[in-house]
Amino acid sequence: MSAAHQLVVLIDPVARRIDGESVRIAKDVLCAGAQAKICWPQGPEEFARALARRGGRRTVVVGDDQALLRTVTLLHRERELDRGALALVPVGAADSLRLARSLGVPMGAVAAARAVLEGAGRRLDLLVDDCDQVVLGALRVPALGPVRARSASPLGAGSGSAGWGPTGSGPAGWGSTVWGTARSLVRTLVRAPAPVAATVAHRLRVEADGVLLSDLDQPVAGVSVASVNGLAQVEVRGCAGESARASARAVTISGPVGGFRYGADAVVGGPVRTRTWTALAGAWELVLPT
Template identity: 75%
Template sequence: MSAAHQLVVLIDPVARRIDGESVRIAKDVLCAGAQAKICWPQDPQDFAGALARRGGRRTVVVGDDHTLLRTVTLLHKKRELDRGALAMVPVGPADSLELARALGVPMGAVAAARVALDGVAQPLDLLVDDCDQVVLGALRIPALSPVRVPSAPPTVWGAARSLVRTLVRAPAPVAAAMAHRLRVEADGVLLSDLDLPVAGVSVASGDGLAQVVVYGRTGERVRAAARAVTVSGPVGGFRYRADAVVGGPVRTRTWVAAAEAWQLVLPTPGAPPRTPYRA
């Protein structure tokens, strides 16, 4: 029996709590189409242990973007990304599945489980930073929000929500926003320096390289493709959003592109639709 039909299915406990019905349906579809070992890890340590014991089986993760990112990060740190393709069944709120959607994973338990069984392993690029953290989609360093004096001290929760909203937005030249002063280098070529305010920076992997865009305050954009991108900021550092994770503040960070570093099982181009699954 091929690895594609010997599965280890890692079900994130958050997915089970949020949408147990989708988890059940995905499990039924996978077990009907392959020899599947179902794992119910209770915490990150259990998850890592189950992943380490996967053997030669194809790994299917059931959960959201954080689940996929955790899996790829664990395999990267063990230098095991080349040991087989991953598949994903996305379960969670829509805003927690933006990365999976962008990568081409079907939205829906039945469709995604069918692809995990019958899809094609596609090699994908990623970025690795100088702390050995991976980025599967893109990272953004948005413009700073304007500073306002509040009528009352903000709560910690309110401040956290404001930070996340700022980091989620794509960089755009907004007159009211305070610009960053960032030094951006692509393979040693200077794209922006600390004396030139910018509205934001985005970096994504593609075509085996890091695709970087520096957004100017008046709408201009500087683009480059490089193997390594280094961003440095002022003494206070800068924050960034990489996939579903908010990082920083850091004074400097370098991201290096890794071409075809991992494989994700995606729909077969032109494949006929399967018979609908009946729960």
Template identity: 60%
Template sequence: MSAHDQLLVVIDPVARRSDGESVRIAKDVLSAGAEAKICLPGSPEEFCRALARRGSRRPVVLGDDRTLLRAVALLHRERELATGALSLVPIGAPDSLEIAHALGVPRSTPAAARAVLDGRVRRLDLLVDDSDGVVLDELQVPAVPGPTSAAPTVWGTCRSLVRTLVRPAPTALAVRTHRLRVEVDGVLLTDVDTPVESLTVRSVGGAAEVTVHPAAASPRQATARVLTVSGPDFRYRADGRVTGPVRRRTWTVLGEAWGLTLPRD
């Protein structure tokens, strides 16, 4: 039997607790089509240890987007993403599988498990930061929270009064901005003297598509391989996870850095 047919199936403990039936179906399909070693880690740490000890077996993870991110991050830290491919059988609530489905993983458990056995490897870009963090889908720099001193009932009264007077809502009070310096491939896109409402980044075709939304101007867009954001302490959201505060962070796009097994066209 070839190494391709030898699987290491690592089941996320959350998936096992939340949907045992889907886990059973996935195990049955995978075991029927390949030699599958099943691992049942009890914690994220045990999950990573099991994946790290996979040997020559092809890794398959059962879980949601967090499971996929954990696996990709581990393989990136081991510098082993370029060799082989990762497979995912998505198990979890729909809103916890948005990244997996956006990447092309089937929604149904049997279809995803069959794709592990009969699919093809698609090479995907990866956004990597200078602390070895990874981004699979989207990076966002959210705005600083606005004033929170007023009680909700007060704001409701104000909005009602504004509607009664038929005047524009006082949106200036709700504007949330950052003072950020954004550089793309060493070229300045915006500086700290320009208030920025948001920054979004996606890796497409081996490059980062960067969109900056100034508070009082049209969006500024650029394509680059390296993005550096600096300024007063800011938090950022990567694949739904909030990180920070930090004062400087650099992200680099690695084209076709990792492989994911998907259904054949």
């Protein structure tokens, strides 16, 4: 029997807790179509041990992006990514499956489990940093999204009708007309404007294969890096909307004394003073629908 029909199925405990029914369905479909060894690791150490004992079986992860990332990172550090294709049955909240969706993994337990049984392995690139941490999707610096700025009301946030007294104050019938109209007019005049996007400048030095794209004296809005066609595609976005792009095997980003934070897949890293990411072409294999 081929490795594609001998499976070791690692079921992430988070997936069991969030959606036990999808886990059960995936397990039933996989067991019906292949010889499957089901593993129920209770934590990272048990997960690593089960992965190390997989033998010649194809590894199937039932879980979210974090579970997939954990698996690829462990295999990379053991230098075993080339020992066969991985497969994923995505189970979790929608915002925890963005990476899986971007990689082309079917959403839904039945469709994903059938793809495990009937699909084919596809070689994919990744980025690896100088601490041996992998990036399967996108890398962003800084890690946080754009800051929203709001102008303060002259009367203070949430003042509303505070300080204006009760509606019925003043002569009978007068408070409900004159004072009500005045309050409405003032609220209209002092209402805070709608939130506007504020461009936040960051001091970053960016080098692509030794070529300087930006230095610490040139504030930028952000940097993004992804591995495409075996190379790191880097974009440095300027504060005025301009951008610089390059393709390189390695990208080094340095920050100010306090360091910088970065978002890699679903993980926030840092702060670090400097970090280098290297693109590895076709470094791992993922089973996807044919």
